[in-house]
Amino acid sequence: MVVMAPSDEVELMHMVATATRINDRPVCFRYPRGALVSKDHTIHDGIPIKVGKGRILVEGKDVALLGYGSMVQNCLKAHSLLAKLGIEVTVADARFCKPLDIKLLRQLCKHHSFLITVEEGSIGGFGSHVAQFIALDGLLDGRIKWRPIVLPDSYIEHASPNEQLDQAGLTGHHIAATALSLLGRTREALLFMCS
Secondary structure (H helix, E strand, O other): OEEEOOOOHHHHHHHHHHHHOOOOOOEEEOOOOOOOOOOOOOOOOOOOOOOOOOEEEEOOOOEEEEEOOOHHHHHHHHHHHHHOOOOOEEEEEOOEEEOOOHHHHHHHHHHOOEEEEEOOOOOOOHHHHHHHHHHHOOHHHOOOEEEEEOOOOOOOOOOOHHHHHHHHOOOHHHHHHHHHHHOOOHHHHHHHHHO
C-alpha cells in the first residue's frame, strides 16, 4: 500500500500523477480540510514522483523538522521563527507514510541531535511509523532525540482550520517551542507559546 500526503497544491498534482501509474497496490492520499497552500496559480499536469521518496526543503544543523502533508507549511513557519533566534533548522517533507523514506530518515538522524515529526494525525500515525523504524534501526540508541507532534487524543470543537490547529498545538509557534524546549531554551519556548 502507498500512503502519501501533499504539502501544497503542486505536490497534490504530482501525487495524483504518481497514483495513476501505480497498478500493483492500493494508493491513498491524506489531505487537510480546507485549501492547500498554492504556490502557482497556473494549471499544470502533475509529474510523477518516486514512491517513498521525501525531500529536504531547507538545510540546517541544529534541529530537523520532518513534516507530513500540510504540516510541512507549519514547519517552514517554525523555521522562520527559529532562524530569527539564530537556530539553524532542517525542514524535510516526508511525502510518504508508506513506504517511508529510509534514506532520508537515516540522513536526518545522522546529521542532527534532534528530530521532530509533525503531522495532522493522531497517535499511531506517521510519527509512530518513523519511531518504529528509527528504534529498530538502532538510531535511537545514539545521539538523536525524537519528539512527535500530533493531534491530541481529545475532541476539538468545530472552528476554522487555523483555530483548530492552534488548539491542537500544531502551529509554527508550537513547533518552534518544541524545538526550543529540546535545545534547553525553555524560557524562549514559553514566550513562543504565549504569543
